[in-house]
Amino acid sequence: MKFSKEIKVGILTVGAIALFVFGYQYLKGRNLLTDDRSFYAVYDNVEGLTASAPVTINGLRVGNIDDIDFLDSSGRLLVKFHVDESFKFSSESIASVYSTSLIGGKALAIIPNYDSKARPAKPGDTLMSNTDNGFQGKLMDEFFPLKDKIEHMVVSADSVLTAVNKTLNPTTRRAITTSLEEVNSTLVQIRLFSKNANSVLTDNREKLDRTITNLDATTKNFAAISDTLAQVKIAGTVKQLESAIAKFNLVLDDVA
Incomplete structure (x- = not known):
């Protein structure tokens, strides 16, 4: 059976429309079949x-x-x-x-x-x-309580930086630089003094050793003399005590 040209065109048109509708619905995620x-x-x-x-x-x-x-x-x-x-x-x-x-x-x-x-x-x-809300909602729920604290920290940090900028004006920076230079100069002088002191100690080490040795000997002699004096005083005291006891015994004999 032969179809006229008009019928063929109509069939193709209907097929194209059906295919378009099917494809459109399929792209939307719906399968018409x-x-x-x-x-x-x-x-x-x-x-x-x-x-x-x-x-x-x-x-x-x-x-x-x-x-x-x-x-x-x-x-x-x-x-x-x-x-x-x-x-x-x-x-x-x-x-x-x-x-x-x-x-x-x-x-x-x-x-x-x-x-x-x-x-x-x-x-x-x-x-x-x-x-x-899922994970994203939970994340936002956890973040929102921290939001005010973070904003407060940012404002505080900005205030501190502003105060530092105002403090570190050109005059203050020059004063700080001068102070640091003076501190550096003082440290240099301290190093020089320390170096000179070390040099003096090195040059006079032998004299210092002899002085310390003599001081040690003098200390020992003084200790010996002190011990001797102590013994002398104790010996005299003991003799006087013995004499007093003897006289007391004589008095007791006379009484008896």
Whole structure:
């Protein structure tokens, strides 16, 4: 059967449109050849989540974000996403926005609720929402308490540097330079004095040795004389004591 040129053109056009739609949906992360389910979640802030961002369950990619739009005049956001049919979860599960890396990038994680009493999620259900700050949020939570202290330290350091700059004006710098020169000159004189003293001690070492030897001998002689004097005094005292005792004995004899 032969087709007219118009039919061939129409078939090619329809095929091109279908291929374009398929490719566009595939680039958005949605495969039209597989069955999937669409769900919703409402957020006050999606933290930078964008369309085509991955949807994961336990870290495995199972779908993508289809659309994000304002829900009402309060500014809340309605997120539409699809999940393939390979995993079942309950309607009590949570759709949590989280960071995929430290430098950015957001994704949606479905945290399944395994309660057997919970109703299985059906296409079109709105899941409970949550925002997980992840490692980046924890890092910022740790940093913010230190922020004020760091700012105070920076201000204090700036004040100190300003005070130092004001203190070290040209006049003060000249005075410091002069003082350092005087200190250096004094140290030079002290070194010269020390060198001269060493020279004097070296030149008179023999005399000093003799003087010290004589002083030592004199000390020994003085000690000997002192001992002699002490012995002389003690001996005289003992003799006087013996004489007194003898006289006392004579008196006792007379009395008797």
